[in-house]
Amino acid sequence: MTQATSALPRVLIVGLGLIGASFAKALRLSRSAQVFGMDAQPGVAERALELGIIDARVDSIETVPEFDVLLLAVPVLAMGSVLRSLQPYLRADTVISDVGSVKGRVVDAAREVFGDDLPAGFVPGHPIAGAERSGVDAAKADLFDRHLLILTPLPSSDPAAVALLTRLWQAVGAEVVSMSVARHDEVLAATSHLPHLLAFSLVDTLARESDNREIFRYAAGGFRDFTRIAASDPTMWHDVFLANRDATLGVLRRFQSDLENLAGAIERGEGKTLLDVFGRAKSARDYFTQILQSRQRHSDDTRRNLIVAPAPAGLQGTLAVPGDRSISHRAVILAALAEGDSHIRGFGENDDNRTTLEALRKLGVVIDEADDGEIRVQGRGLTGLQAPDSPLYLGQSATSMRLLAGVLSAQPFASELIGDASLNQRPMARLQVPLAELGAHLELTASGTAPILIQPGQQWQPLDYDLPMASAQVKSAILLAALCAGVPVRLTEPAPSRDHTERLLAELGCRLESRGNALVFAPASQLPPLNLDVPGDFSLAAVHLAAATLVPGSDLTLTSVGVNPSRLGFLDILKDMGGSVVMSNIRDQGGEPVADLRVRCAPLKGGSYGTHLSGRTIDEFPLLFVLAALADGESCFAGLGELRFKESDRLTRMLEGLRLLGADIEVTDEDVRVRGRVGQPLDGGIVDCAGDPRVALAFMVAAQVTRRPVIIRNAGRVLGAYPGFSAAVGQLGYAVTLED
Incomplete structure (x- = not known):
């Protein structure tokens, strides 16, 4: 061996x-x-x-x-x-x-x-x-x-x-x-065991008819499709039904009751009852189809590769990046909780934002999308969402899951949130603990991850809570739960994190007050409609800021970018390292500062950056590792453990990929040390981003100044995370191709 x-x-x-x-x-x-x-x-x-x-x-x-x-x-x-x-x-x-x-x-x-x-x-x-x-x-x-x-x-x-x-x-x-074991057996009884039981029973019933040959001769495709599973192994299914007796009987009894109601409606000629049942069933089946198509698309996209050649010349031009992902999530959720019709322009068209839209539709929110990109949301009030007819599938969007968990914990019905493999491995206990203190009831797996089962809260009470980490998602989930439950909260953060939720809530009439590191929130009894232009996504703009900083001869202008101070840790570090970024045309847009950013190539030097910057920079650290690898001197970044719990373990992915390209980088626990190689380009090669778009985009930036092309494996999700990606990189002068 x-x-x-x-x-x-x-x-x-x-x-x-x-x-x-x-x-x-x-x-x-x-x-x-x-x-x-x-x-x-x-x-x-x-x-x-x-x-x-x-x-x-x-x-x-x-x-x-x-x-x-x-x-x-x-x-x-x-x-x-x-x-x-x-x-x-x-x-x-x-x-x-x-x-x-x-x-x-x-x-x-x-x-x-x-x-x-x-x-x-x-x-x-x-x-x-x-x-x-x-x-x-x-x-x-x-x-x-x-x-x-x-x-x-x-x-x-x-x-x-x-x-x-x-x-x-x-x-x-x-x-x-x-x-959980119990939940699995309940789910399988409903989705697998009951359909097999019905298929066996229907075929047996028809087979015992005196003229069964005529029945089977004229049976159409629907009969064939529905009864296909009746060809399964009878002995195996005998064992299954006896082993899962209680769960199967429970769902069978519910089905029998619903079947009796349908029989009664047909007997009485109640067409509305039939239409209601058939309409709900069609909606549920369409959602099921959407889940399957989403899994298929994500699986296909992940396996695609980006082939990136060094930039042939300086990156030049003017570009408007897509709408901010973080703000788009929050805006459409708050619009759904408002009274009346909200109008949102510049909504982020990425996969995660689409996930939140579809989940809200499942919760009874009417959302119209105009040809010009405006989204109109018919609000249902703070507790007016309707119970979904099936678990809400949220793909790989942790923002969707955590924010909606906050909202749904204060609704008068039970719900379940599920996701894909990457999302179901991300930590959710950090959400469960403060929401439980507030009065919510969330059930997680034994390892503290999704699926999340949410039961209606019983006794809501004011919350005074110290967040163990700087997390805008957890903070926002608490604020949304408190908003819907109508109770005040006081939150203390160890370091600043994104404050988009607070800004939107203030715009809509809620009282928020900052007292040092503490945030005091008094919810409004109802929200007015939202009328918002979403700024450009700073995280996507940061990709081009980093690339243009490295490529000689570059001169880019990025227009209408959100420059919320709670997001600008990357810009502060870039400027400290010697980057050349000029901010102009600064204005307010729906409570958010917006500006145009001009960036030109500049030499960089290393520096040391502490944990106080992590909450303001968390999504851009992969880009900073690339910049540090090409700077003069050593750079240190502290307190980055949270990067291990994103779509991938970003610390490991960046360490492995940058080392393969020739960078001198070390990771110790939560700290990263990079020794720059100024004047020496990185090598090329094949790196793997593990389906993580931000890691893929960081490697794309690194490839702008390598000796030979870089192949980024499993990078197809960049297309879903960055709407219009191919057109944008082509417009600015990148040499990027996509292959299956």
């Missing part, structure tokens, strides 16, 4: 049916693990080895090799006996998981084997994937590609075990999410 192979995790897969064999095949092809296969059916493991699905077969319990991960791909009712037989081969650090569709029964089986003290490596899982064919010969390496894999960690589960399983499933193309 080679050293490279021995470094891989050793995975024992018990059960080489479609799911187990497909996971084995994909793992082996991706070179992510050494795979052993075992199956109770004679000849199956041998066949898997023959097909190249596994590295080695295990013929009996007595010949089990040492392994790091155990994956049980056997029927749910067989989990207990398989676990018991393998118990002597489990180490204290062995990771144990499964692919069963009923997690409660799997946990019960584990307790029968291990008792109440479950192993720390035990993390139940369930891939939402399948195919009509079954067996080892039907194994597909792409079966899990772009499909969900649900992990249901227990309070006893080791985060390292969760992380390892996440890496393995992501290696085979799955999008990993997490939820």
